[in-house]
Amino acid sequence: MKKILLVCLSIFSTASFAQQLPLIHVNVPxxxxxxxxxxxxxxxxxxxxxxxxxxxxxxxxxxxxxxxxxxxxxxxxxxxxxxxxxxxxxxxxxxxxxxxxxxxxxxxxxxxxxxxxxxxxxxxxxxxxxxxxxxxxxxxxxxxxxxxxxxxxxxxxxxxxxxxxxxxxxxxxxxxxxxxxxxxxxxxxxxxxxxxxxxxxxxxxxxxxxxxxxxxxxxxxxxxxxxxxxxxxxxxxxxxxxxxxxxxNSEKERAQLSTELLNYAFMNFEHKKLYDADQVILQSPIHEGESNSVNLVSDKNIYITYPRGQYDNLRASVEVKKPLIAPVEKGQKIGEFIVKNGTQTILNTPLYAQETVEQASFMKRYWDQFKYKFQNKFQKLKAQIM
CATH class of the missing domain: 3.40.710.10 (DD-peptidase/beta-lactamase superfamily)
Structure with missing residues (x-):
């Protein structure tokens, strides 16, 4: 089973969107x-x-x-x-x-x-x-x-x-x-x-x-x-x-309702660009590579839409498969950028390697393997003690 490295970018309270939005009153059939x-x-x-x-x-x-x-x-x-x-x-x-x-x-x-x-x-x-x-x-x-x-x-x-x-x-x-x-x-x-x-x-x-x-x-x-x-x-x-x-039921009613729904959206939701396409979101550690990290980016702009005034109620994170081992190709999917409201996922978009990371020399690969195994053993021992 592949492990997941969860990197929290920000953690806020988790109030439900539904509890914060006014009801939509539709007055036409x-x-x-x-x-x-x-x-x-x-x-x-x-x-x-x-x-x-x-x-x-x-x-x-x-x-x-x-x-x-x-x-x-x-x-x-x-x-x-x-x-x-x-x-x-x-x-x-x-x-x-x-x-x-x-x-x-x-x-x-x-x-x-x-x-x-x-x-x-x-x-x-x-x-x-x-x-x-x-x-x-x-x-x-x-x-x-x-x-x-x-x-x-x-x-x-x-x-x-x-x-x-x-x-x-x-x-x-x-x-x-x-x-x-x-x-x-x-x-x-x-x-x-x-x-x-x-x-x-x-x-x-x-x-x-x-x-x-x-x-x-x-x-x-x-x-x-x-x-x-x-x-x-x-x-x-x-x-x-x-x-x-x-x-x-009529041309007037479809226009009236459409206007009401458009106004509802603009009055009750805010819209924010979080990252541009190809902007570095996270430097993820990488093992056995010529570099010790790889930049993670999205291939498109990342936007989020949320109830007005509730931006601080969101939780954003990056999930990366662990361990990440070289070689890694530019454009290879490495992880996911996730935004949650409580347990509800409201955004999930893939992240890709911004650059290629070639496999390192034999000695560095051997050393990285040793460090990784040692860190895992230390973490297990620490968990047993605690």
Whole structure:
């Protein structure tokens, strides 16, 4: 059994978060909602967060994600012309009014998809990228599994009702987070308030873009069976929050509830960067190496989100497998950085060796082995005496 070296960075009291947060009073009918911290992916609060429901046009976040990915990889080009099929033109509901037989650039179709929530543009892009909408839906589901969306199944690119087309508030928050994280330039389109195509100007259906300057997305959705849905995101003082609301009774109610949940998050939680990527968090002892220690770092910025005023109630530690014996390669996982609130782990992120530590000469290895065995015997004897 491998031993664990536990290095406490700071120790505070361990009051429970739940005991310190005010209750969320929801005054409108709703099927499900979640509040997610963007940087950590932590769910700050939720109601029926993993219940499978109709996403309606919030589906288009996945459609645009796959298009953004294809653009990023150079599989398609923004100025490429897409031929509009009769099937794409025939779509009901929200449209950019693309006419069959015409050609529209990928860029303009993306604007129609994101801003106007065009069902026609969704189908046109799906057909262009994968040949048909069913083929595109297969790719949507592959990506959903890859992103960890375990309560999601897509049957089409637009979100029109289908018995086997579903997702959850949690999964849609996960998807939204990846969209912002993976394709920030593409995500910028979600903040556009209107788009004009073929002489027709349509406003973005996300009314929060007009009522809250901190909101920069994301996507609305509505069908009679789904109700009114909204995935939204806002950033205030460097703290970004994602809120997904599913199944309200009106456009006004989905906006009202989304605003209340965003405000709740910003009023009741604080956000702090603990370490930058590649910043040394700990120098861990290493045996039988040319160096006696190795720097431990994270490959990404480490953030923590906690109830407002409760930073001193957290306990942070680093766990390292013991004994750590050279050689160690740069980038090798060495341990974990953990933050706890009582017995609840609220952050667990891997730590890696910042540099390579080669194996030492025979004499130094022999000496390190002797010291390690002696220290272990001394510690056992001390434990018996005490």
């Amino acid at each position: 709703v099927k499900a909602w979640v509040i997610m911290d963007y940087d950590t992916g932590e769910i700050l609060a939720d109601y029926n967060g993993k219940e499978r429901l109709e996403p309606a046009s919030v589906t288009k976040v996945m459609t645009s994600y796959l298009i953004a990915e294809a653009l990023d990889k150079g599989v398609i080009a923004p100025d490429a012309k897409v031929s509009i099929s009769p099937y794409a033109q025939s779509q009901e509901g929200s449209r950019m009014f693309a006419e069959a037989g015409t050609q529209i650039t990928v860029h303009d179709l993306v604007l129609g998809l994101v801003i106007q929530s065009g069902n026609d543009s969704s189908i046109a892009l799906a057909e262009y990228l994968r040949g048909s909408e069913p083929n595109f839906a297969v790719e949507m589901n592959k990506k959903a599994k890859e992103l960890g969306m375990n309560d999601t199944n897509f049957m089409n690119a637009s979100g029109l009702p289908h018995p086997n087309h579903y997702s959850s508030a949690y999964d849609l928050a996960v998807l939204s987070r990846h969209l912002i994280q993976d394709f920030p330039e593409h995500y910028e389109i979600y903040s556009h308030k209107s788009f004009t195509w073929n002489g027709i100007t349509q406003k973005n259906r996300n009314t929060l873009l007009w009522t809250d300057p901190s909101v920069d997305g994301i996507k609305t959705g509505h069908t009679r069976s789904a109700g009114y849905n909204l995935a939204s995101s806002a950033i205030r003082n460097g703290f970004r929050v994602i809120v997904v609301v599913l199944g309200t």
